[in-house]
Amino acid sequence: MNLIEIKDFNASEMDFFARTTENQLRTYCEPDPGLFIAESAYVTVRALEAGCEPLSLLVETGCLETEAAPVFDAIEKIWGEEKKEKIPVYIADRELVTNLTGHKLVRGLWAVLRRKPEISTEEFCKDKKRIAVLFDVVNPANVGAIIRSAAALGMDGVLLTHPSVDPYTRRASRVSMGTVFQIPWTKASREESQGTDLIRQLQSYGFKTVAMALTEDSTSVDNDEIRANEKLAVVLGTEGTGLPGEVIAACDYRVMIPMQHGVDSLNVAAASAISFWEMMK
Numbered sequence: 001m002n003l004i005e006i007k008d009f010n011a012s013e014m015d016f017f018a019r020t021t022e023n024q025l026r027t028y029c030e031p032d033p034g035l036f037i038a039e040s041a042y043v044t045v046r047a048l049e050a051g052c053e054p055l056s057l058l059v060e061t062g063c064l065e066t067e068a069a070p071v072f073d074a075i076e077k078i079w080g081e082e083k084k085e086k087i088p089v090y091i092a093d094r095e096l097v098t099n100l101t102g103h104k105l106v107r108g109l110w111a112v113l114r115r116k117p118e119i120s121t122e123e124f125c126k127d128k129k130r131i132a133v134l135f136d137v138v139n140p141a142n143v144g145a146i147i148r149s150a151a152a153l154g155m156d157g158v159l160l161t162h163p164s165v166d167p168y169t170r171r172a173s174r175v176s177m178g179t180v181f182q183i184p185w186t187k188a189s190r191e192e193s194q195g196t197d198l199i200r201q202l203q204s205y206g207f208k209t210v211a212m213a214l215t216e217d218s219t220s221v222d223n224d225e226i227r228a229n230e231k232l233a234v235v236l237g238t239e240g241t242g243l244p245g246e247v248i249a250a251c252d253y254r255v256m257i258p259m260q261h262g263v264d265s266l267n268v269a270a271a272s273a274i275s276f277w278e279m280m281k
Helices: 012-018 022-027 041-049 068-079 081-086 094-101 121-125 140-152 170-175 197-204 245-250 268-279
Strands: 002-005 035-039 053-060 088-092 109-114 130-135 157-160 185-187 208-212 232-237 253-256
Touching: 012 035, 012 053, 012 088, 012 109, 022 035, 035 041, 035 170, 041 068, 041 109, 041 170, 053 068, 053 094, 068 081, 068 109, 121 157, 121 185, 121 197, 130 140, 130 197, 130 268, 140 157, 140 170, 140 268, 197 208, 197 245, 208 245, 208 268, 232 268
Parallel strands: 002 088, 053 088, 130 157, 130 232, 157 185, 208 232, 208 253
Antiparallel strands: 035 109, 053 109
16 A cells, blocks of 8 residues: 555645545535545445545554555455555554544544445436435434435435435444445435425326325324335435425325324434335335
8 A cells, every 4th residue: 555654734635634624525626526535444445335436545553454454455356456556545643633633533544535426316216116305304413324224124215305414424424334335325406406396306206205294194104005105205304393394295195103102203313214114014
């Protein structure tokens, strides 16, 4: 590997890791796909296996032979020995890295990778029977947890509205345990995400849309009639405010999870796992 020791956290080589926001990384070199940072060896290997190109690594000195080893192996296996030898691997002791990033590296390793191009909503929906739709979900931990549940419970993919948080953000991808690289997802355009446009678009593709919402006409999530539909899109809203009223009204069904002990609702990530499990029966 091309090991480069860093002793000054003001070094320009550290700009991507310490002085570039995730939004700047995402829009870097547009219209070509931008960049993102993966935290930990596990998440980085999942990204590599999904075809994301590695550009550089930041590794704590003590983690070169432990956490970094499977990343080096994956780069060589997927991208070849020549690529492995050229990629800059910046190494620094823990104290310097903590000063650089503001906190300890997750498992001692960060990687800068190139994003894969996102596909259109129409292309994404082809050949899918069960999808999750995240409507303006802006908490990265919730997005990561929902995507992890969708992957684990057999959903075919995750569609996010334009304002939803980017699944490749460091926290979302880490919480997802790398499943953001294992299940198909895409973001709807800004125009598609306005009002009820996305719901109408999904219905035009043959999906029955299911709003997770507490309304007077909500039925239980374990509804056999709903499950019998060939194509279902489960629509989840942001934490706290939930789905907009117009979106709830535009959906074909409204479902709820029956509650006990006076509890009125669940965290959206927990609710998603239950709804995915029921819809896949």
